[in-house]
Amino acid sequence: MKDKIKIIKGDITKRDTDAIVNAANRTLLGGGGVDGAIHRAAGKELLLECRTLNGCETGSAKITKGYNLKAKYVIHTVGPVWSGGGRGEEKFLTSCYANSLTLAAENGLKSISFPAISTGVYGYPPEKAVKTAVAAVLSFLKTDSVIHTVEFVCFDDQTYSLYENELARS
Numbered sequence: 001m002k003d004k005i006k007i008i009k010g011d012i013t014k015r016d017t018d019a020i021v022n023a024a025n026r027t028l029l030g031g032g033g034v035d036g037a038i039h040r041a042a043g044k045e046l047l048l049e050c051r052t053l054n055g056c057e058t059g060s061a062k063i064t065k066g067y068n069l070k071a072k073y074v075i076h077t078v079g080p081v082w083s084g085g086g087r088g089e090e091k092f093l094t095s096c097y098a099n100s101l102t103l104a105a106e107n108g109l110k111s112i113s114f115p116a117i118s119t120g121v122y123g124y125p126p127e128k129a130v131k132t133a134v135a136a137v138l139s140f141l142k143t144d145s146v147i148h149t150v151e152f153v154c155f156d157d158q159t160y161s162l163y164e165n166e167l168a169r170s
């Protein structure tokens with residue numbers, strides 16, 4: 001399964017996988033960080049489609065087209081806001097990865113790129129988030145036969161090393 005996982009340094013809006021995942025908020029109407037970058041790169045039509053979705057619960061995922069992106073689809077998921085770890089943050093973050101992957105497979109998508117969900121504005125400690133992300137993806141790939149590539153796209157060197165170490169250990 002590990003051979004299906006790639007760690008990439010860079011900007012997720014440039015990836016040409018079938019879907020890129022957006023670390024959105026519950027309104028799905030855009031924001032800062034990776035969400036803002038995806039909306040800028042995809043163009044205004046993305047917001048128009050998002051307005052029809054009636055938001056998204058924490059841990060769930062919804063799919064739209066990718067418009068001006070190289071990726072054909074965007075999967076929007078809402079990570080948990082970190083508030084010390086006692087409010088089900090790990091369970092919600094696991095659901096973000098599992099539900100995004102399930103949605104991708106249901107739509108016959110073979111490749112998908114994830115940002116480090118919740119580790120920016122939402123304050124999730126990166127070391128913990130990376131452990132949860134890798135575990136959730138490996139667990140999904142154990143039983144899935146649709147998806148052949150899962151990318152973890154890292155915006156900074158620290159996140160990149162965390163993924164490298166975690167994957168080596170898993």
Ligand code: AR6
Binds near residue numbers: 012013032036116119
């Ligand atoms: N490509 C890849 N990764 C990126 C990019 C990019 N272009 N830009 C930022 N990152 P964040 P969250 C990394 O804050 O913590 C928004 O306002 C970033 O360095 O984007 O889930 C939403 O609307 C970090 O490692 O998402 C929500 O309100 C990671 O992406 C809220 O932020 C996630 O950081 C969601 O917060």
